[in-house]
Amino acid sequence: MNGHRPDPSAALAPVEPDLAGAFASRGPDPLDDPDPFGAGEAAAVETLLRAYVRETATPVPAAGEELLLDFPASGVRLSVPVRYRSATGWHRFGEPRAASGPAGAALVAAVAIRESVVRRRLSHHLGSDAVARVLDSARRTGTHLARRRAEGESKATPFLEAEQALLLGHPFHPAPKSRQEASDGELDAYSPELRGSFQLHWFAADPAVVVGESADGRSPAELLRGLAIGGAAGVEPPAGMIPVPAHPWQAREVLRRPEVAALVEAGLLRPLGPAGPVWHPTSSVRTVHRPDAEVMLKLSLGMRITNSRRNNLRGELRLGVRAARLLAAGPGDWLRAEHPEFGILRDFAWISAGADGPETGLETAIRDNPFRGGAGDGPDDGQCVAGLLAERTGPGDGTPPGHRALLSAATARAARAHGVSLAEASARWLTRYLDVLAAPLIRLYARYGIALEPHHQNTLVALDGDGLPRAGWYRDSQGYYVAASRAGELERLLPELADGLELVFDDDFVDERVAYYLGINNLLGLVGAFGALGLTDEGDLLRVLRAALERLRTTEPGAKGLLDLLLDAPALRCKGNFLTCVDGRDELVGDVRAQSVYIDLPNPLTEVSR
Template sequence: MNPTPAPEADGPATPQHRGQDRTAAPETAEATTVPRQKDVHRDDAEPLTPAAGPASGRAQGAPDALDDPDPLRAADAAGTESLLRCWTRETGLARPDGDTLRIAFPASGTALLVPVRYWSATGAHRFGAPALESAPGAPPADAVTVAALIAREGGRSGTADLVARVADSVRHTAGFIEQRRRAPADPAGSGPFLTAEQALLLGHPLHPTPKSREGLSEAESRRYSPELHGSFPLHWFAVDRTLTATDSAWTEGGPATAEELLAPHAEGLTRPPGTVAVPVHPWQAADLLHRPQVRALADAGLLHDLGPHGEQWHPTSSIRTVHRPGARVMLKLSLGVRITNSRRENLRKELHRGVEVHRLLSTGLAEQWRREHPGFDIVRDPAWIAVDDPEGDHVTGLDVMLRHNPFGPYDDAACVAGLTAQRPRPEEPALRSRLAEAVARLATRTGHTSHDISAEWFRRYLDHVVRPVLWLDAHAGVALEAHQQNTLVVLDPDGWPAGGRYRDNQGYYFRDSRRAELERRLPGIGAVSDTFVSDPVTDERFAYYLGINNVLGLIGAFGAQRLGDEQELLTVLRQFLTENAELGSSLPGYLLENRQLRCKANLMTRLHGLDELVGPVDTQSVYVTIANPLYS
């Protein structure tokens, strides 16, 4: 199938490390199946219910629980499915012979009987409501019950924490669904970029607590959540100039310091002489004033609380990075709320890393890269400002990183997670993704099937988004932590992929084997940013973030939303990797030749109580071994 090619995008080309890990899959978990008389096809991506046509992307038969009229029941179904997907992947449960998966929990003396609506080769399974085998006739097990069973089986001290955070995640999700059903249309002036950033109502499909935000009240959640179209003015502090730490390599529109870039947004503020205005997230401002280090600065007259000021800013998918359409900058703020697995406060080495990567690309590497891949670039993080106390110690959480804002109001750039996220659309309360809409529209326009459109869309995505990331690894020794939330795809007017961007000042791996080459490009590189990582760890992490999370996750979204056939898409991916095996990156061979892959285990990481931004690279997350669906 070869739909009519769309023209290339003409836009400009500037639109967390994890190391050796712990494997923690409990040995007590087992999966058996309830026999079913009717035979089931054995293709690993074959739905266990009939697929609908491209217009809906939904299964025929039983209604989807995610569309339940009660927002809390819909949110609980989403939370339960996420937990079951995590447990299935992280304990290596096999596909059942029938349409019911039995998951035994010996520590609790029971088992769950889980209807399988769709079994995915890439882990994007769809499950129905689980029933407790030991309580026939009882209501289905809800997300909190499933979390308690899993936590007890894991044998970890984090049982209460997991259960509480699952409940918190479900509560937030219910609020998001309820509000967006009432007002599904995006606010005027949002633009495609912000619309995608605010689309993740259900969150990461393979995370146990995707919408947990420990520390936010109901009112704060309404104000600060992208899913609720939240917005707020920044909160400002005046800090004695002698205490500010800053760096800038900003060149977009002319050189500028962090203070100069912030000045338009601080206009009208009255501050004491000899001070610098530093913006923070309003939630963070209230928290900071209770911290002894910050309180001491205020008592000494070195820090002044100026309060909220200025225009409304909009939270993006990361919650703490804020966007204002038309502004020159986006701001990555510190936020001490525990979101998914971590408190989201900037580390000083990450601030240095963003500037360092911009300087590295400015050595001529970016120009060379753009000649090969003119539609792809990194969204730069070239300036920051932070605060040290009089003893020279960092004041954690009082800082801001300044990011290029390369997207105009009509630039159709969407993070992949937002593109695949299911949410209500105007006049359609059922959850549906923009990816499903694009496939349906292209199928109607071209007369091709949704499966053929999905395969062609995926081919173009690999060419325009994945190939440039492989090029940077091959030619510079820099691997990107390109998971779906960090990866933006630029779409042409018809909805085909035409380019891409990467964004995140945390997620870079400088290969140890390329240290001398990178040092020649930029003397002193990595000394402060702590970005060099051994090649084996880089290979493993690169394979997870770009290979499993991003590309296989995209295949799973096509399959689970009944848009394309996973086995066909895996064939497209194998062909792409084979064709690019000689490019110079080790990733194509790594993905093709390994029978098993190492995969981040979000559930086990949560059970271990790990903060993924704290500690050595090799112990920040739990990783498990999974079967590689590409291996043949």
């Protein structure tokens, strides 16, 4: 008997058959394979192909036809059934076939990655590493699905439920769940997809070697002291020493670093071990949450996840504090007055041990946590947008899930509440989302020249009782830009605005990056998800989006450069996760202008009109 978790959204029947019924004529969805590792393999192949065709500008034929992909470097041709063709790139594919029969993740990854390595004259070891990461990601995904299909009903808060929903990972990344350096046993505790939880590993540091700062007067040391000694399982650091937390995987690794070993040898840093209440990893893996804690913690984690080792860099942490001070100097008050439904979660403080030299691996950012308590209609029900869009697989008996994503359930609820079709409910959902999340971000940029990187994993929404967005948030200290044309104005608000930090950039560069993060990744990605989930026609939502952006262009001349790009540019610069992965780049290292591979992507907004 299958012990899969009951789907509480299954009772929310849509008011009319949704467009996913059109997929039925193309056979069972590979994501619903009864074998969880078969479903994980199908997901890995689909995301890899979706990224590959985007980044190689390969045309995708209509649904029901075959996509033919030739890989001359390997002498292989793949025939791929197109289950759904997306105007924004969120295609759905069936099982590929080669001349010898069905093609799994190993073959597809090998030929696609080798083609890129040969064409771009890269070292072959980079291709081997990328293939290994794809296969590791496929296996991890199968493990996630097996565990979820066997679990009972979740008791997670809405916030954690969305954070833990990304079982398949980034829809345009070839290896979204690769975590090669950690063992299966470690990942049981550290993975949000497995509903992991763990105690923090604590160190006691002599004040002489503690560094950090805070934007709002609260001492990082005192905040952390309360987290360390709270509860029966807490730990009291030796008198006069300051508690410094670490991810347990990181704690083992940093003790091998010469600079950390020297602090321990000198008695300036003492490992205290795991202590205190358990914390829950969120969708980023390294940021941890406790429903009863005043703050969240963004821990350094040197494990390679997607395109980066997630080490916190001190420059990034200082940027978070500087951004919090900048918001407090005026823009934050303006934003709250103009958009009380929108908020920015500040990384307002940080701490580390090791006063001089490079990062020690103990760098921790301290983040606002408005999502406290359990389920309810207050601010504690903010949900990660990536989690809302994350596709589910079937329960393990070959049938589809009650709803393919949390977004599907929310849209069905809105359709029932308002007595409208799923297509109309989708349009209303997008319209409300633009009001509570996109408009505040664009208006903040127009008014102050402050731009953010609001990709799906960095944005959160709260839904009202009808399933429609009612509030939004942005998080992450790494994603701040100031347009050079506005830097003088902001320096009058905060004289030390850019001292020692890479924060001010040319306007054209800022426009390009926001057009990617907000335009392509977030808004066009949301349109694509609605279509791929079978909820509505993407063209209808593209018209809704275009009309909203045109209205903003009329009322917000300060964002004209950005909005001109989104509305009129025939192509937009888009991050290429496949090519970045094959290149072996770490997106957190080096010049921000060259950390990732960018490609030109045809702009679907130019193809629609109001």
